[in-house]
Amino acid sequence: MHLSDQLARLAERAKQAEIRAEAARTKAKTDLEHDVSTARAAAEAQADKLRQTAEGGEAQVSDWWNDVQKSWNSNIAAVRQHIDERKAQHDLNEARRTADYAESDAQYAIDYAFAAVEEAEYAVLDAELARMDAEELEAGAQATA
Numbered sequence: 006m007h008l009s010d011q012l013a014r015l016a017e018r019a020k021q022a023e024i025r026a027e028a029a030r031t032k033a034k035t036d037l038e039h040d041v042s043t044a045r046a047a048a049e050a051q052a053d054k055l056r057q058t059a060e061g062g063e064a065q066v067s068d069w070w071n072d073v074q075k076s077w078n079s080n081i082a083a084v085r086q087h088i089d090e091r092k093a094q095h096d097l098n099e100a101r102r103t104a105d106y107a108e109s110d111a112q113y114a115i116d117y118a119f120a121a122v123e124e125a126e127y128a129v130l131d132a133e134l135a136r137m138d139a140e141e142l143e144a145g146a147q148a149t150a
């Protein structure tokens with residue numbers, strides 16, 4: 006799969022997330038709770054897949070990306086633990102603060118994802134340029150041989 010196809014897949018997934026987020030506003034609480042559980046499981050599965058790919062050497066990724074993945078996993082675990090702890094609280098004011106924090110966390114996650122997409126675009130364009138450079142060097146070497 007070409008890198009540009011993978012970016013298109015990413016864009017489609019972001020669109021699906023947007024549609025699901027919009028639909029969440031009108032869902033019954035039990036339906037939304039199910040969606041939250043399903044989304045969390047999907048996010049965990051994707052994180053596991055990414056970790057396994059990096060650890061298994063299936064992808065030739067730099068140490069920097071491995072460090073980012075480890076940091077991401079650690080931060081996500083802490084955020085989820087915090088969310089789970091907040092869910093146990095029942096006071097109205099605390100529930101409102103929890104909702105405010107959850108919205109702030111969601112906003113930051115969106116901002117983080119946006120930055121990740123920007124980084125992905127840069128990485129794809131840089132990879133294409135590197136491939137062009139390699140092909141030019143190969144063509145030059147063949148021309149002089």
